[in-house]
Every structure is written in structure tokens, then in C-alpha cells.
Amino acid sequence: MKPLQRLLAAALLAGLAGTAQAQFGDLLRQLPIPGAGNILNTPAAPGGAAAAGDLLQMLAQSVDNIDEPREIEIGRQLAAVLLGSKPLHSDANLQRYVNRLGRWLSLQSERPHLPWTFGVLDDAGFNAFAAPGGYIFVTKGLVDRVDEAELAGILAHEITHVTARHHLKALAAKARSGIATQLIASQVRSNIVGNAISAQMLALGRDLYTSGLDRADEHDADRQGVTLAARAGFDPYGLPSVLQQLRTAAPDNPLFTLTLSTHPPAQQRLEVxxxxxxxxxxxxxxxxxxPIATRLRAR
Known part of the structure; x- marks a missing residue:
């Protein structure tokens, strides 16, 4: 794996740097957080950058200890895990479209004020990911297999994970179990994020995204996601249509392996x-x- 600094710099350049790649503009350029800088140097809370170890300690005690600025900081660290695995896709038009679609959905959610950020990962698999604070990614392979209503249903599902703080609760359970210490004993920080990313947080993030969330949280995100998509003006049967695709996907198909292994069975989700x-x-x-291609041609 490449050094975290190089991965983050390359993956986040599109939304932050004032270069030719600034065409990604509104993808990862942050909605401002009062008193904060950009994604590379924002403090986790007023008064300076909080060490990732402190965040983990607070998580282990109670999710209630994590206020919104710290929640966003944790989300940025987990977004680094995702971007360290796969880069952003190079199609700026597609990135803008997904970001605008996601932000429209997020405005109908219970937490429209979060610095919502959406992106497409350059990966052929059929996957979607969320991180606390409003960071959501879908893969190019997923986008290629759905229409707009289906994509809206998927994004609404992921938005619900954020608004309900599902990932924070899962991280808290892992932190309390001591899994962070089991995964890695020492902290290794990177200057690229203001010394706020630790090896422990990275290990917890990787473990979280490979093991998945609690089944009850997934069912909750399905139910609320359908409602959110409908509230935003999309066909509420977009998400069930996606689940029909997953129901017929071969378990040994590598493009669907991660999604199928980290979620309840699609048939069960459809029944619920x-x-x-x-x-x-x-x-x-x-x-x-x-079709999403129709939307992209119209831009």
C-alpha cells in the first residue's frame, strides 16, 4: 500500500488544490465548518487538533461524548481509509452529478447542515460506503448498473447511516471491545491530516468496512432511506429494485462479494x-x- 500522505494528497487534490484539477470543484471542497480550515488541517474541535487516540477513548466511553465537530473529524479519518483503498474516478462530470444528487437528498434529511461530501470511487465492484459527518462514496461499478432512482435510493440509505450515527456506534462497540489494541498497539500519525490519523483509527476503519454494520442498522437504513428518497421526489421503489439485483447476484461474483458479505441477505431486506x-x-x-448516462449528456 502506498504511503498515506501520497494517497490522500492524490485523492483529495481534486477538491482542494487550485490546479487544473480544481474542475472537481464542489466534490471535496468543504462546506465550511465554523473556525475550521480545509480537510487537510482542520482541528477535530476548537482549540487544536485532537489526537486520534483521544477520539477512540471518548468513543469507548460513550458515543454521546462525540460532539459534531469530532464526529466530522472521525469521518474524515475514515474517508482517508476509503480513499486509501481506491482513488476517485477521473470523470469530473460524473463526480459533479453524484455530488449534486447526494446533496439534494441530504437537504431532505434530519441533518442537512452537515458538510455533506459525495464521490465516486474508481472501482468496478458494486459497493457504497458512508463515514460519520457526511462522507459518502459509491463505486463506478455501482453507478454503471443503476438508474437515477436506484442511485438515489442507495445514497439515501447511506445518508441514513450518517444521520443515525450508525458507524459511530459500531466504532464505539469495537473500541470498547479492545479491538483497536488487538489490531495495532502503537499509534503512527501522518502530518497530512494535522497529526490526527492514527494507525489504530485506520485499523478500526478497515475492520469496520470489511465486517459491516449491525443488521438492525442496515434494515433501519433501508426503511428510512426509502422514505428519504421519496421525500426528495424520487421513486421510492428505487432501493428495492437495487435489492432485487443483489438477490440474483451470484455469491461468488467478485464484483458483489463485499456488499453481500457486509449486509443482510437481499431477500431478507426486501421482506423487511x-x-x-x-x-x-x-x-x-x-x-x-x-438512465444516469442521460443526465450526464444533458450537462
Whole structure:
């Protein structure tokens, strides 16, 4: 694996640097946090950068100890884990489209004020990821296999993980179990993020994204995600349509392996959603399918 500093610099350059790559503009250029700098040097809380070890200690005690600035800082560290695994896709038009779609959905959520940031990872797999504080990524392989309503349903599902603080709760459980100490005993910090990323946090993040969230959290994100997508004006059956794809995906298909292994069985998710939705959202369904390629050509 490449050094974290080089990975972050390359992955985040699009949204932060004043170079030709600034065409990514609103992708990772941050909505301002009062008193904060950019993503590379923002303190976790007023008064200076909080050590990742301190954040882990607070998580182990209680998620209630994590205020919003610290939540955003943890999200930035986990976003570094994701961007360290796969780079952002080079299609600026696609990045803008997904970012605008995601931000429109986030405005309908319970926490519209978060510095919501959306991006497409250059990966052929069918995956989506969220991190605390409003960082959400989908893979190019996923975007290529869905239409706009389906993508909206996926993003709404991930937005719900953020608004409900599902990842923070999962990290807290891992921190309390001592898994961080088991994964790595010493902290190694990188100057690229103001000495705020530790090897422990990186190890916890990797473990979280390979093991997945609690099944109850996934079902909750499905139910609330459908409602959020409908509230934003999209067909509420977009997410169930995606689950139908997953239901028929071969378990040994490497493009779907991670998604299938970190989520409840798609058939179970469909059954839980059907029981929750009934026919209450049928009046909002039946809208024409809009291919993402059509939206991109129109820009």
C-alpha cells in the first residue's frame, strides 16, 4: 500500500488544490465548518487538533461524548481509509452529478447542515460506503448498473447511516471491545491530516468496512432511506429494485462479494422493506426510469 500522505494528497487534490484539477470543484471542497480550515488541517474541535487516540477513548466511553465537530473529524479519518483503498474516478462530470444528487437528498434529511461530501470511487465492484459527518462514496461499478432512482435510493440509505450515527456506534462497540489494541498497539500519525490519523483509527476503519454494520442498522437504513428518497421526489421503489439485483447476484461474483458479505441477505431486506412500506408509497411510484448516462449528456 502506498504511503498515506501520497494517497490522500492524490485523492483529495481534486477538491482542494487550485490546479487544473480544481474542475472537481464542489466534490471535496468543504462546506465550511465554523473556525475550521480545509480537510487537510482542520482541528477535530476548537482549540487544536485532537489526537486520534483521544477520539477512540471518548468513543469507548460513550458515543454521546462525540460532539459534531469530532464526529466530522472521525469521518474524515475514515474517508482517508476509503480513499486509501481506491482513488476517485477521473470523470469530473460524473463526480459533479453524484455530488449534486447526494446533496439534494441530504437537504431532505434530519441533518442537512452537515458538510455533506459525495464521490465516486474508481472501482468496478458494486459497493457504497458512508463515514460519520457526511462522507459518502459509491463505486463506478455501482453507478454503471443503476438508474437515477436506484442511485438515489442507495445514497439515501447511506445518508441514513450518517444521520443515525450508525458507524459511530459500531466504532464505539469495537473500541470498547479492545479491538483497536488487538489490531495495532502503537499509534503512527501522518502530518497530512494535522497529526490526527492514527494507525489504530485506520485499523478500526478497515475492520469496520470489511465486517459491516449491525443488521438492525442496515434494515433501519433501508426503511428510512426509502422514505428519504421519496421525500426528495424520487421513486421510492428505487432501493428495492437495487435489492432485487443483489438477490440474483451470484455469491461468488467478485464484483458483489463485499456488499453481500457486509449486509443482510437481499431477500431478507426486501421482506423487511415490504412489511414496512406496504402500499403506502405506491402513489409516488411508477415514474419513468432515468438512465444516469442521460443526465450526464444533458450537462
Amino acid at each position: 422493506l415490504e412489511a414496512a412500506m406496504g402500499n403506502r408509497l405506491d402513489a409516488l411510484s411508477g415514474k419513468p426510469s432515468v
